[in-house]
Amino acid sequence: MPEGDTVWYTARRLHEVLAGKPLTRTDFRVPRLATTDLAGRRALEAAPRGKHLLIRVEGGLTVHSHLGMEGAWRVSTPERPARGGAGPSHQIRAVLATAAGTATGYRLPLLELLRTDEEAAALGHLGPDLLGPDWDAPEALRRLLADPGRPLVEALLDQRNLAGIGNVYAAELCFLAAVSPWTPVGELPPHRLEKLVAAARNLLDANKDRLDRRTTQAAARTGPDRDRALWVYGRTGRPCHRCGTPVRTGRHGPPDSPRTAFYCPRCQPGPHP
Ligand SMILES: [Zn+2]
Structure with missing residues (x-):
């Protein structure tokens, strides 16, 4: 079951393949993001916040997801191809690819695109993050x-x-x-x-x-x-x-x-x- 540690680990894996590189392909399979295409923009970083995952993208955008009880992101690279993914393809909700690898999100109960400057408002209800740099x-x-x-x-x-x-x-x-x-x-x-x-x-x-x-x-x-x-x-x-x-x-x-x-x-x- 995904908890803060899982999200931290996931963010680091996503960061490795996405950060600092232009997105070569994005595919969001939820109705309200169906027409969103971030290809060509540089991915800046992937960061955990409690049980939330934030993928920040050039142009002041953030892909915000939550793993809920069943969600997962899988990363595959040319050197380490994912074997079978984290579920059947109809459970895929998001794909973000760079030349370094592909991140695929499965069964994400929350997936939305925020303006990066809206993150604080969207996540401001969260208490101190156990794994955050600002733990209090x-x-x-x-x-x-x-x-x-x-x-x-x-x-x-x-x-x-x-x-x-x-x-x-x-x-x-x-x-x-x-x-x-x-x-x-x-x-x-x-x-x-x-x-x-x-x-x-x-x-x-x-x-x-x-x-x-x-x-x-x-x-x-x-x-x-x-x-x-x-x-x-x-x-x-x-x-x-x-x-x-x-x-x-x-x-x-x-x-x-x-x-x-x-x-x-x-x-x-x-x-x-
Ligand atoms: Zn006992």
Whole structure:
């Protein structure tokens, strides 16, 4: 699942083939960009912002995309051709090519063309970016505590508080903090919330250069045993790596778009559904 680390990694790959080079071909397969053609313009850079991806193009334009739950960009170069892409071709939403390579976006739930000077307005709602050069932990803490009764997992997922955390890190961070995901964020002692936010930055930073995300130390070098890579996310019914209790799931979020939280009922005391 794409989170801040995935977007950071993706932006870097896109930057390698696009930045500083004229676009030789663009193809946007969404209705409102169907007639947009950026060929001939120089691509300037690809930059991550939380879970958003910004490809800036000469002439003050920005291709803004979000990977949502299922989206992906794949890069192919003459030296490293993409094998099979990231899905069938009818799922392709965008293609940007330079002489150095081709970037293909699949299943992008958000794809739009902005004026670069409109980026701040479009993304101004985002809280401090966990992987951004302007990361501001005190501001993230202030925002997290603005609604102290909110369940921790929901506060962590709200990109207006801090940008970059998705379902995987939200679950893993609650486990590492040894509290139930439903604990009201304001009930966590300040030093523990501070530690949790620092852990969030460290985890995303540690994973931003690779695609096989890991949050456990034990999994750091154990090869293909994927079940060891995460503490609780996606591990329903399997034994907690710490205490052996089966990992459970519960719902949170608005009733019309509920999300699933993963937790160990023993290692993570507090309110459970
Ligand atoms: Zn446990």
